[in-house]
Amino acid sequence: MRKIKKTYTSLATCGCAVMLLLSACSNYDNNASYRGTVHVKFKSEKYNYSWDFTRDYTDTLIVSKRKIFSEGNTSSVKYLNNDTLSVQDYRNGKICFLDSSLNTILTFSGGTHAKEIMNYDYTVGNLRVYDFTTRTPKVFKLKNASTQSFSLLRSYNIPDNSGVYRVGFLQGNNIIYAYPNRQFSDLSFIVRTDKDSTNDILGLTQLLGSNKKINAPEMSFDGDFVTHPTSKYMVYACKFGGYYFVFDTNTGQYKYFAQTIDKTPAPVASYIKITPDVKHLENQPNIMFFPGAAVYNNMLFILNNISEHKDNSIDMYNLDSKGAYAGSVSLPNADGHRPISIAVTGNEIAALYESNILVTYIRKSYNEK
DSSP states (O other), rough: OOOEEEEEEEETSSSSSSEEEEEEESSSOOOOOEEEEEEEEEEETTTTTEEEEEEEEEEEEEEEEEOEEEESSSOOEESSSSOEEEEEEEEEEEEEEOOOOEEEEEEEETTTSSSSSSEEEEEEEEEEEEEEETTTTEEEEEEETTEEEEEEEOOOOOOTGGGGEEEEEOOOOOOOEEEEEETTTEEEEEEEEESSOOOEEHHHHHHHOOOOOSSSHHHHHHHEEEOOOTSSSEEEEESSSEEEEEEEEOOOOOOEEEEEEEEEOOOEEEEEETTTTEEEEEEEEESOOOOOOEETTEEEEEEEEEEOOOOOOEEEEEETTTTTTEEEEEEEOTTBBBBEEEEEEEEEEEEEEEEEEEEEEEEEEOOOO
């Protein structure tokens, strides 16, 4: 088949010119799927961003199942194991457990015990959640599946927890969390055991090898802790800048940090004047380029919204090889809605979209028949 090469120029979502060079056998189809290599060149004088990178679209997605949640405000999706998928409603403190056919098999409602759930983990009847309302990690025990009742077993102690936004659940009963140290303008990664003792404290500036202070690092380096029961890695993946930090999922021991192929810098948090007497702290630019990430085995999958046509890509990185780039797959919109979260298990990718739409896909290499 004759190769096709096209050049497109238009405005990106942040209002700057972008050029994409596509070289492939079939470059774009009605399932919004790129194939082959895509060269992206981006320069923004306003934000002092400069992008020049190439994606290799090695895989394709085939729609498997689809579900629309009739109520709530779903915010993230996660595979609890190879067969059980879960969808979180952050604002209402609910977690919906789904089987492989996307039928609801269990629902957790935090009620007064967990009004807003920022992150969670479920293993053998124990549900660990981070209650953002009280900034407290909690453990619930499934009492009765038929009545969908849970009992609160314990709460973790995080001193001075008001600034803790992100918590990850390690193997066993240990946790890792990102703690903003405003005094030193740093973001510390802290491992805390089930006995409420601290094992490790690592500063973001130390990990990056920089002495430069970071204003409101919990905003400019805001991210999520992601892992999978099959993986030995816990990853803190940033949402606004192309950084991710890799830890051991058993001990929380720090491994390394790496950058995404686009090398997107972290934004700078600064105060924006709303009225003459009111200022608001906001990222500049306030663009969430990487809204979701997932881990499966030794692979990291990052949802990347850097695109000329407002398309979405999932970039893959090999965590066994210091985060070496391993290819990409194009992720279509659903009914005009963009994805906000992804989860991966085996060759299946689940994507949660705006407006409570959940779609699962089968991922195949273009070399597969």
